[in-house]
Amino acid sequence: MQKLGIGIIGCGNISSAYLKAMASFPVLDIRGIADLNHGLAEQRAGEFNLSAKSIDELLGDPEIQLIVNLTVPKAHVEVGLRALAHGKHTYSEKPLGITFAEGKKLAETAKTTGLRIGAAPDTFLGGSHQTARSIIDTGVLGTPVGGTATFMCPGHERWHPNPDFYYEAGGGPMLDMGPYYITDLVNLLGPVAKVAGFAVTPRNERTITSEPRNGQKIPVHIPTHVSSVMAFENGAVVQISMSFDVAGHKHVPLEVYGTEGTLIVPDPNHFGGDIQLLKKGGSFELQPTTEPYADGNYRSLGVADMAHAILSDRPHRASGDLALHVLEVMEAFGTAADKGQTVDITTKPERPAPLSQSLIDGQIAR
Structure with a gap:
């Protein structure tokens, strides 16, 4: 080779x-x-x-x-x-x-x-996400309608030894975790056409609870809770919420909706995970992973x-090209929030x- x-x-x-x-x-x-x-x-x-x-x-x-x-x-x-x-x-x-x-x-x-x-x-190249894509490509969901993408946690200062950069320009929940979700959604649905959004910063400083800097305070320079909407070129409208300010929640990481069914996609921060498909009139059923690279990191x-x-x-x-598109989408959330309008x-x-x-x-x- x-x-x-x-x-x-x-x-x-x-x-x-x-x-x-x-x-x-x-x-x-x-x-x-x-x-x-x-x-x-x-x-x-x-x-x-x-x-x-x-x-x-x-x-x-x-x-x-x-x-x-x-x-x-x-x-x-x-x-x-x-x-x-x-x-x-x-x-x-x-x-x-x-x-x-x-x-x-x-x-x-x-x-x-x-x-x-x-x-x-x-x-998004992992076996579970490639399997989810192949399911969508069969047309079993019907016409794409929308979906949800959710990552919410109390903040990375709980575990990272030097979490400062997460709260500086280039950090925050959207630039940190958003790429996993948006990239996978482009893999599943195609590119994004326009966005709208809101962003807030509930606290201007955080306390590190990880070692070795337990107890130190760090300033916050970016929004830490972002809720936005993406309108895709194919017509689907997907809600996305990324936060470092939520104690806990019950949303699954990714759901994709179509006129004929719903697909539960596993955490896009991992290569594997369970896929569930609901066909209209039925119930959620676990789907076998048919593609490789789902059994590890x-x-x-x-x-x-x-x-x-x-x-x-x-x-x-x-x-x-894919990474630049995702970066433009994430930045557009902030622009939309600042201007109170949709951004192409x-x-x-x-x-x-x-x-x-x-x-x-x-x-x-x-």
Whole structure:
């Protein structure tokens, strides 16, 4: 099998999940990892038997074709532009950028240089979400009508050791968790046409309850409760609520409604989970998962798909166009809330192809 040279920049909390999952994909040849904190890079390198390098060394390595950018959100575009300037394709953690304007700059630079960009989340490629898509594509739900997307919790300061960035520009429940839900909905229904929304900030500071900073207070600079509506190009209207201010709730993460039925889609922050289908006049029934990558945390599946796509010259699924669209939608919620009006979405990405089109014996290959 051909391999693609991979360099990883950013060795924070999420890097362990990526590095564990990358072992499942032989196409990914990790040539080194780097972080502004070189000690952290050395620690992570030791855990996974890799080589810790400086960022300049990674960017200058001719054996590396793709940079996986796992830095904090406000650094995604800066690091991505540096990678492109060094002739590297780049794939970043979500979101693509913290503003649509800077995300657009990254996308335009990639097109100018003939290089590719991609971005998380890739959970929509998981077996349960691909199965949900195949169910919708059969037409069993009838004409798409709408749906709900819900993520609500008391806040990430409960568990994250350094939660400050969640409450700075580029953070908040929408930019943090919204990409999972909106990306999966675009996978299921196609692109968004326009949005409306409201956003509030009930508290101007939060108290950390995780270790090692238990008791410290951090300021809040962004809305922490966002409720919005997305009108999709196909006519469906979906309500979305993302919050760091809710003690608990009973909503399921995703529901999709059609004239002939309702589909319960599992948590889009995971690759697997139960799917339930209700046909009009019946009751909810558990559906078998028919697609692979539903039995674990494959948080680099999108990177592997992108690597195969580069090597075989086909489109990759967790694409820059898709990530830019999701970023525009999320930013438009804030614009709609500020102006009290609906906002048209200008980007119109292609709905990603089903993963099944690139599988051999149940494994992503071509």
